[in-house]
Amino acid sequence: MYEKSDHFKQIDPLFHPRSIAVVGESSSGKIGPGFLEAHINQGFSGKLYAINPKGQVKNYETYPTLAEVPGPVDHVVISVRAEFLKQVIEDCVKKKVRSAAMFTSGFREWEGERGAEKEAEILVMAQKSGLRLIGPNCMGFYCPDSGLSYRTDMPTLKNGKISIISQSGGVAMTPVYAAAEMGMGFAKSISYGNEVDLGAVDFLSYLAEDPDTQVICMYIEGTRQGDALRTAMKKAASAKPLLVIKGGRTDSGSRAVVSHTGAMAGSHRMWEAVCRQTGAILVNDIGEMLDVAKLALFSKKPAGRRMGIVSVSGGLGVMFTDLFTLNGFEVPKFSESLRNDLKQWVDLPGTSIRNPLDMATAFFSMGTHPQLFTRLGQADNLDIIVVVLAMEYLGSGNMPGGEVTNYFLHVLADSFDKVEKPLVVIFPETTKAKDRLDMERFLIRRGYPVFPDVARCAKALNHVLNNSPQEA
Amino acid sequence: MYEKSDHFKQIDPLFHPRSIAVVGESSSGKIGPGFLEAHINQGFSGKLYAINPKGQVKNYETYPTLAEVPGPVDHVVISVRAEFLKQVIEDCVKKKVRSAAMFTSGFREWEGERGAEKEAEILVMAQKSGLRLIGPNCMGFYCPDSGLSYRTDMPTLKNGKISIISQSGGVAMTPVYAAAEMGMGFAKSISYGNEVDLGAVDFLSYLAEDPDTQVICMYIEGTRQGDALRTAMKKAASAKPLLVIKGGRTDSGSRAVVSHTGAMAGSHRMWEAVCRQTGAILVNDIGEMLDVAKLALFSKKPAGRRMGIVSVSGGLGVMFTDLFTLNGFEVPKFSESLRNDLKQWVDLPGTSIRNPLDMATAFFSMGTHPQLFTRLGQADNLDIIVVVLAMEYLGSGNMPGGEVTNYFLHVLADSFDKVEKPLVVIFPETTKAKDRLDMERFLIRRGYPVFPDVARCAKALNHVLNNSPQEA
Known part of the structure; x- marks a missing residue:
């Protein structure tokens, strides 16, 4: 992928406009999506114009029509009522937008x-001047690196590595907010709506080549270009993980799609088959999509399904061993030699060193963690290390609150760094959920995928482990 | 259940001791679980004694031995090392604890x-005086109404309606913290450990009759009284919902059980059968257990599987319709007459009134909500109303932050009150997760079960809908 395709060279500049005009932002400033402010909040560094024949829009540089803007306009965001759209497109064509x-x-x-x-x-009008259209019925582009955005409160995290294309505006936004909540940024979010011109196929092919995108997410309700989409999915999925939510897989969902984007949905089985054949990963919802993205970004693919589980609670250790086993994983007994080594650090009533490693109070002997985790990472019969945290044990008992807990988390993360195997953290949302969120962010920043329960962790791991494209 | 059994009359007083002594609390006060402080924090109003031959324990009323306590001692918490336990039990017998x-x-x-x-x-020693034993290897009793507790930071919510019995101390605590996080209290949590005397059968039979308990949860790893347990489960499940987590359902989990509580685990299939036959609901983890408890406490059992979905986002509406359908629910088209009525309140591009009801911006026309929800609740072909909330739409756009959002939530809850059908809320954890938690608590206090995603909501509803005991 050293030489970019012509397609890439055509699309990429659209994400780097030197100037943007927003048509239809309310002059009173009372109601409206706030595209102008959204671009400013996102740090757009080019020229930004408001177009409004009714007069000045707040303190933005305002012109009655596009034609009157003095310099060139690369990109236009159109937020007028449907009956005025044609006129605005005509203006865009004349202005060579x-x-x-x-x-x-x-x-x-x-x-x-x-x-x-x-x-x-x-x-037809747009094609006269080579104007490329996104939508209608879409939010357009979010790209924090170049300062593009469509909502005033969109996250401003730079250098994100996930991108999404979505037929639904809502589903283009929600994953970006949700990822940011965990400290993970998006490279691009593309809401493409009714795809009168540019659509899923174009943007998917583009993202497959985009060096800023490491994981591609797609929410799609339907397509009018089935074969081309399949080809684009195959190309994308062979370049990087491609995670797909298909809206309208059921009859009822499909009825909802017609009202939503006017697309034809296609059956559940058909979409399962398309994903299997192209190597795309079909997920059920936004949470599952981000779970898989998290694993794909942070962890190399595990060599197998054998888990070593580290827990501070016996009951949770038992329960999680069951659940991973029921989800197709193995929790093999630690080897004799590993157990002999573990005994140095964990040897008290209440503990167990067979796998799960139930550390009980030994969990808080922080000095031993680096050696212990190094040793676990060397175990021949383990492919993945699972660490079970629980807020009710962290910062509890006689440990005086947050400071010790933070120190403890740093020690833990430093010890995780010594494990030369994929490591995942299960951190249930039980007590102190607000503090937990900060700790989750810390661990994710340190590169460790965190899940709230076994079901979500196992599902994401299964997606990653089972994913290998089949011949159509 | 007007006349309580002798069994109930024997066990119930144990939860209402007039005086408690804690043996083995450290005199230096540095390390230890803090049973004394735990009882004080929980508002225990009886006499509380520290027993320590080595001297004064902080500023508690301290005696070297139980024998020296002036008044009677109803309940003793024993936190000494294993080799000293026998002596303490002998003292308890003499003191007629x-x-x-x-x-x-x-x-x-x-x-x-x-x-x-x-x-x-x-x-054998205890039976000399009729002393009843809980444990060893357990946390004992948590009962906020009478001021019993086992950890200093246990929630102090009164009048909770869920109770749990657990072989694991951790699993006796975690659900209590997790429920409190959502504003739901527990009536009792009983950690019974190795059950040398009182155990699962005794406490289950007791809770079946306990008027303070409306939902019973059980975490069990194994039993030495299979038939009696089955009978007790059947009795309990016929009195109120009985939710069971079985630790050690798999071979690996079972190996972990041996190290944890020394119990024999029994196979996965066997436990599935036992739960089916007794009418208990077998759940996988603590989250699932609380999800079902939430539904059981708040919502009458739906008459069927037909859902009306209300959403502010088209994409989420489509996705959630698919997921509920794939999970065995129906999302039937609204009737002609319902749609005619809905048109009064929802009729703009971007909306749809077929089911899901995609309200888009009409979601914020608060004045229409009471009528709209009243009308939805009257629909003949719907059994459950599902409301999809999303933080990225609440308090967004030009709505100035928290105050409007709170007002909006109050309007919503008032409108929900007009729905004469079970109503559940899906409120994904996307952006502003910390604010979301406050809103979840508000809705739960108002009596509406809130779920973070369709998978968890559908699973809990399926448990409730499928649950009807079969003959063994």
């Missing part, structure tokens, strides 16, 4: 066939 | 057969 993201809705998804005809007219 | 909870470990679970023999000796 490169791309337009159409937030405006009320086409195919609202009026069916009649809406689709209006979309087709717009496309 | 009613019950002793033995935190002390290092018996069956640590020394196997030899430990079991020591336990048997203790039992």
Whole structure:
């Protein structure tokens, strides 16, 4: 992937406009999505214009029409009512704008066939000057590195490595917020709506080559280009992990899709088969998608399914051993030699060193952790180390609150660094959920995937372990 | 259940001791579980004594031996090393103590057969005076109404309606913390450990009759009284929902059980059958247990599987419709007459009124909510109303932060009150997770079960809907 394709060279500049105009931002400033402010919050460093014939928009540089903007305009965000869209596109064509993201809705998804005809007219107009269209009925582009955004409160984390393309605006936003909550950024989020011009196939092919994207997520409701999409999915999935949520897999869901983006949904089984054949990973919801992304970003693929479980609680150790086993993993007995070594650090009533390693109070002998985890990482019959944390044990008893807990977490993370195997953390949301969130962020920043329960961890690991494309 | 059994009359007083002595609390006060402080924090209003031959324990009323305590001692908590346990039990017998909870470990679970023999000796001694034993290797009793507790930071919520019995101390605590985090209290938590005397059968039978307990949870690793336990489970499950986590259902989990409580585990299939036959609900982990408890406490059992879904986001509406359908629920099209009524309140591009009801921006027309939800609750072809919330839509756009959001939540809850059907809320943990937790607590206090995703909601609903005991 040293030489980029022509397709990549066409699309990539759209994410790096030198100037942006927003058409239809309210002059009163009372209601509206706030595209102008969103770009400012995201640190957009180019020229930013408000277009409004009714007068000044707040303190933005405002012009009545696009034609009157003095310099060039690379990208336009359109937020006018449906009946005015055509005029704005005409203005974009005259101004030789490169791309337009159409937030405006009320086409195919609202009026069916009649809406689709209006979309087709717009496309014909745009093609006169090579204007590329995103939408209508979409949020457009979010790209923190170049300062693109579509909501005022979108996260501003830079250098994220996940990207998403989504037919739904909501599903383009929600994963970005959710990932940021854990301290993980997105490289790009692309909400493409009714795809009158650019759509899933174009953006998927682009992201497959995008050096800033390490994991691709896709939310799709339907497509009018089945074969091309399959080819694009295959290409993308062979380049990097491709995680897919398919909206409208069931009859009822499919009925909902028609009202939502006017797409044809296609059956559940068909989409399962397409994902299997292309090597894409079909996930059920946003949480599952981010769980797999987290694993894919942080952990090399485990060599197998044999787990070493480290726990501070006997009951949780037992329960989690059961659940991983029921989910297709093995929790093999530690070798004689490993147990002999572990005895140096864990040897008290209440502890157990067979696997799970139930450390009980030995969990708080912080000095022993680096050696203990180094040794666990060397075990021949283990492929993954699972560490079970629990807020009710951290910072508990006579440990005076947060400071010790933070020190303890640092010691833990330093010890995890010594494990030369994939390591995952299960950190249930029980007590002190707000503190837990800070600790989860810390561990994720240190590169360790954290899950709230075994079910989610096992599901994500199973996706990663089972994923290998089959021939169609 | 107007006339209580003799068994109930024997056990119930153990939860209402007039005086408690703690043996083995460190005089230096540096290390130790803090049973004395735990009882004070929980508001225990009887007499509380520290027993320590080495001198004063902090500023507690301290005596060198039990014999020297001036008044009667109803309950003793024993936290001495294993080799001193026998002597303390002898003192309890002489003092005519009613019950002793033995935190002390290092018996069956640590020394196997030899430990079991020591336990048997203790039992023989206790029976001389009718002293009832809990443990060893247990945390004992937590009962906020009477001020019993075993950890200094245990929640102090009164009038909780869930109770748990657990062979594991950790699993006796964790659900209590987790429920309190959501504002739900526990009536009793009983950690019974190696059950030398009182154990699962006794406490289960007791809770079946306990008027303070509406839902019974049980974590069990193994039993030496299979038939009696089955009978007790059947009796309990016919009185109220009985939710069971079985530790050691797999070979690996079972190996872990031996090290943890020295019990024999029994196979996965056997426990599945026992739960099915007795009408108990077998759940996988603590989260699932609390999910089912939440539903059982708050919602009457739905009449069927037909859902009406209300969402503010089209993509989430589609996705959740799919997931509920894939989990065995129906999302039927709204009737003609319902849709005609809904049009009054929801009729804009971006909305849809077919089911899911995709309200988009109409979600924020708060004035219409009471009528809209009243009408939804009257729909003939719906059994459950599902409301999908999402933090990224609440308090977003131009709504100025928390105050509007709180007002909005109050309006929502007032409108939910008008729905004469079970109503559940899905409130994903995406952005602003810390704020979300406060809102979840508010909705739960108002009596509405909240779930973080469809998978957990569907699983809990399926447990409740499928649960009807079969003949053995």
